[in-house]
Amino acid sequence: MTHAICPAPTSERLHALDAVRAYALLLGIVLHAATSFLPLGPRRFWLIEDTHPSAVLGVVTFVIHVFRMTTFFLMAGFFARMSLHRRGTAGFVKDRLLRIVLPLTVAWPLVFIPIAALVMVASQFPHGGPTPGMGGWPPALPRFPLTHLWFLYVLIELYVAALLLRWAVISMDSGGRARAAVDRLFARVMQSRLAPAILALPILLTLSSDPNWIGFIGVRTPDQSLITNGQAWVCFGSAFAVGWLLHRQIGLLRLLEQRWLLTTVAAATLIALSFGLAFAVMQVSARNWTAPVDLATVRLAGAIAYALAIWATTFAVIGLALRFLAGFSRTRRYLADASYWLYVIHLPIVMALQVAVSQLDWPWPVKFGFILLIAIPLMLASYHLLVRGTFIGRVLNGERRGQTPKQLAVAGSAMSS
Structure with a gap:
């Protein structure tokens, strides 16, 4: 029994939220393309x-890392509850097995093998090769290299x-x-x-309890273990829960839309x-x-600012989408459809291009632009043709086939991520 006190969703809101989900995935490609250029010594x-x-x-x-996955999992919780109520429990489980479990099972070896090969190739260059976090192979369970597909594993757990x-x-609260x-x-x-x-x-409590945490780490992702940290x-998990509860009262999204400017200013300030x-x-x-203060105090201040920045930026991104990305767009719809495929296959392609340009004497904007301008059209072509x-x-x-723009908005719940 649902006690939603707010009106039903409009198709415009669902278009905006589907765009948020898609752009969260696509920003991951940009983030990974930039990682070889980070000045971390x-x-x-x-x-x-x-x-x-x-x-x-x-x-x-740093900016992308603050909000991207929290926003993604909030959308996952929102669309998961929508899908559950459209399909029922049995239909929901079947749908998740088909669209989350199956892609994880099939895609993991297809992306891990070229990634492992690229790591070996990179080891032939200065400042390249395996990193301490990669561990050996075969892994000693529960260590396992989920790579960038860890998000599917965590989705299954959630x-x-x-x-x-x-x-x-429901059993206790009939x-x-x-x-x-x-x-x-x-x-x-x-x-x-x-x-x-x-x-x-x-989030503040868990970040501040980590004695080695700094803001450049962000939230530690479970990409190297079958036990989620x-x-x-x-x-x-809290972002997923917020998305689930937002779907119970969809009218609350209007608050995020109305406060987009305030939350954007707050987000920019907190990120800085x-x-x-x-x-x-x-x-x-x-x-x-x-x-002027000890390291523990500086680290605590950083955890406070980072935890606040996570939610301020997540709300800002959703509010901006609701304000400016409402309505049906064929381009956004196409990117939303393509984003899942692009994110699943992107990492070995991006890594190969990073290795290829790493030793060239080109300015970093040229190298970074080259990586994206080769990788994204190539992946889009594979999506369109294959x-x-x-x-x-x-x-x-x-x-x-046969879907109207309004139905397409609802279809955004298909991936629930």
């Missing part, structure tokens, strides 16, 4: 370190957790009173201008503060300069 964590590092791309990756929790709640109380509490939180701060509290569970504090933590840790009208496209995005 001895702290290399990528397969290759380019000969022309870029502080600008360091800032770009779907299972959501279904079990929903079953338990009258729906507890759910109604949760809806009222959630509505009060979202109506408050302090909503980002309230939602940031769990606590930071990922708290950050991405987070970046400055992350830099300060690194400098104090390296003893390059002495701060995926869009095929069984693979139907698995990833559902049936397209």
Whole structure:
């Protein structure tokens, strides 16, 4: 029993949210393309370190990393509940097996093998090859190189957790009173201008409890283990829960649209503060300069700023989409359909291009632009020719033929991610 107190969604809102989901995936391609240029010195964590590092791309990756996956998992929770109520529990499980479990199972070996080969090729160059985080092969379980496909693994965990929790709640709350109380509490939180701060509290606690955390790490992603770490569970799980609860009261999205300017200003301010504090933590840790307070205090301040920045930026991105990306767009619809495929296949392609240009004496903007201008059209061509009208496209995005723009908006729930 759902106690939604807000009106049903409009197709315009669903178009905007589907665009948010798609752009969150596509920004991941930009982020990974930039990683070989990060000026991290001895702290290399990528397969290759380019000969022309870029502080600008360091800032770009920091900004993207703040909000991208939280926004993605919020949309996942929103569309997951939509799909569950459209299909029923059995239909939802079947759909997730087809569109999440199957792609993870099939795609992982197809992308891991070329990635492993590229790491070996990169080892022939200075500042290239395996990184300490990669470990050996075969991995000692639960260590496992999920690579960039970790998000599918975490989605599966969250779907299972959501279904079990929903079953338990319905069993104990047959009258729906507890759910109604949760809806009222959630509505009060979202109506408050302090909503980002309230939602940031769990993330703040888990970040501040990590003695080695700095802002440049962000939320630790579970890409090297089958046991999802606590930071990922708290950050991405809470985002998934917020998306689920937003779908129960879709009218609350109007608040994010109305506050887009306020949250955008707050997000920009908090990101700048987070970046400055992350830099300060690194400098104090390296003893390059002495701060007026101890390292633990600087790290705590950085965690506070970063946790606030996560939710302020997530709300800003959604608010901006609702304000400026409402309405049907064939281009956005096409990119939304293509984004899943592009993200799944992009990493070995991007890595190969990074290795190819890493030793060239070109300015970093030329190298970075070259990587994107080769990788993205190539991947789009593969989607258009090999995926869009095929069984693979139907698995990833559902049936397209005969859909109206309004139906296409609802179809955005097919991937639930």
